[in-house]
Amino acid sequence: MTTLLKLNGLTKAYPGVIANDDVSFEIAPGEVHALLGENGAGKSTLVKMIYGLVKPDSGTMALHGDAFAPSEPRAARAAGVAMVFQHFSLFEALSVAENIALGMENPPKPRELSHQIREVSHTYGLPLDPDRRVGELSAGERQRVEIIRCLLQDPKLLIMDEPTSVLTPQEVEILFTTLRKLSAEGTAILYISHKLEEIRALCDAATILRGGKVVGTCVPKETTAREMAELMVGKVLHQTKSGEHDAGDVVLKMESLSLPSSTPFGTSLQNVSLELRRGEILGIGGVAGNGQDELLAALSGETKVSSDVIKFENREIGQLGPNERREMGLLSAPEERLGHAAAPDMSLTENALLTGVVRQELAAHRFINWAKTKTFAETVIETFDVRTPGPTNAARSLSGGNLQKFVIGREVLQSPEVLVVNQPTWGVDASAAASIRQALMDLASTGAGVIIISQDLDELMEVADRFCALNAGRLSASRPTKDLTVDEVGLMLGGAHDMEVAHVG
């Protein structure tokens, strides 16, 4: 077997942490190679080194047997390495073709570029119209823009960072077909993901990183997801258990909420109704940007609506603000951790006060009891295993997963009657995600109602009792998760437009 890319002893240290420690592995042409690891395991640093964004302290790389040390992404691209990032860098107000032209060294004439885009999108089964504005595209379609941008450079190695996190099941299938086709043509793919079943379905080999070191390699098709997860985490995982809860009385009810969007690329909510019973978990699926933020804001009280639209235990609360709702027991945790759920530059103690002040009685006559607040912050840190030196550290110094544990823990420990969470495990590593899910299920089993808004469908299937889909600001009717198949979920998500084949001439 020939080798396309060979990494030999790559090491990269940052102040206080060794991101990569003597990492070596090889990728063959046409191989789909998975890079597995928890958050902070060093996956990002490693691919940044391959893509020329970061320079290794020591160690060498070889591409086609020649020494390969890209000083910048341009050099990496010239050598045939392309990368699709987890977060897209696209201009919403520009067309697909214009966006692609912006990312090229020498863009061809617009007409020729459109022609090339159509050709590539046709060849690889990625339906995409070059003249559409990116602002109108779904997340899956936006990703196709990024992929086609890479494919136009005819790469030998394509790096994909968490590509399926924003896709519907149908879109994932389309993507996999494309990747398999690329692989068959000899393009190697370095695939970063924490979704183990996907890796088992797609990848030929896997390298597992933990704490910056290679801790194992495996052939994913011959390894169970559980074994891989345990290699990743380094300990035996306990499975989250979905308790059988008896649904109680209706605690929260939303009736025909319509809410115009406040920003040009936001989503208007249209006629959204839902009903939540005590002791149950309602999962709301859908790709981010379909009204999730707007729905959470309406439930948390950040956006006020007509008072009879939202009822909490038969009280009309649409006009109440966040703290009045907290007092009644309706708590929420938004998706954006830094800047919305928590203030980045404030300490964890101060951030504990942010939502805890009402129910934890952290202030008397509007004077803050800092000692009590600190104790509350410490309790959250301890109970939810938040890795931080202490509550005086700034929120922004925590990793995403740890801050998410803090944010969720802060709400759960206030014993809410209803908790609404948006993307509770987004960007969180496997073991932290498991403990967050377990906490939410434990909360429901105590008789609280829980709404989980998430684009991770596996997560919703695992923990939710009922499932409904939020698409383009409309919420589908809910159905029990027990009887749902993946295809049905995909259809509920309104994935129909993603399933049509390339409509190109």
Next chain:
Amino acid sequence: MIRLEKRPSPSKVWTYATPVLAVVLTMLAGGILFAILGKDPLEAIRTIFWDPLFHPQFSGFSRPQLLVKAGPLILIAIGLSMGFRAGIWNIGAEGQYIVGALAGAAAGLALYPSESVLIFPMMVIAGALGGWAWAMIPAILKVQFRTNEILVSLLLVYVAENLLASASVGWLRNPEGGGFPGSRSLSGWDASSNPELIAGTGMHWGVVAGFIAVIFAYVVMSRHLLGYHIQLAGQAPRAARFAGVNPSRLIIMCLGISGALAGLAGLFEVTGPAGQISIDFNAGYGFTAIIVAFLGRLNPIGILLAGMLMALTYIGGELAQFMLALPAAAIQAFQGMLLFFLLGVDVLSNYRIRIGARETA
């Protein structure tokens, strides 16, 4: 190559060290400036920072001036700092200062020549209300129509200056003043005067109010929910809404507090050191207080120290003009450098400097 690298947490050391560093850099750059002007830099710096306090001949006069000048600066800067922390930029304290003085003086003079002891307290309240009302104009316009408070409050300074001019030549002019512009003497009328409380210290009621404001602001910012909400709104507006902060109420509150304190400063000045309403009553305290607020890191204790330092450069600057014939513009440039360097070195509290090979992270 020199790079800036973001710190995981803001550096505590640098937060306190940057003002000191800024003062040192200002002295260096100011020294160079003075040297170019043909003056001995060391002597100039000594005249500005040392002589006002310790010069055998002048300190007797200039030392009390320290509190006289620092009082209004501190009082105004404390109010401004609370708004600045919330991201509400009241640039028009100078106007609120003028209107406070006018309102207080007018309220007092309406009762002239009564000798009631209630007149001064009433004037204090009127002064605070005057400044508050002037600040409510940008506040309400911002809340209702989303106008920019920076522009509105700044432009209202010029309106206030015209009000002041019309008052001193028209509706508040001293009827027994022989037609000269300017109101009756407020410091000369016992019922309205704001005298030096302890002889030789410069301490008057405005300075007392300044100290009380420092303590008040310290307690509010560190212990009260209002202070927490102010900081939250400034650092993460979305998180503040999530925490239940009503942005409109915060705007009204912050502009109201800063306006009222600026109005108080104006009232204490017009009844004390200035003594009467005159066309050139305002001396730029409202603008200098912006520098004081930032130099003091928007922290009450810091503002107390920064107000003293700023007052020192004022008095020392005057002394330098008088003794070394330094142009007034050079002194103003010197004071401006202080803010410039402070904002410049401020980056160190959130970033660290790395010198070494280029690397993109």
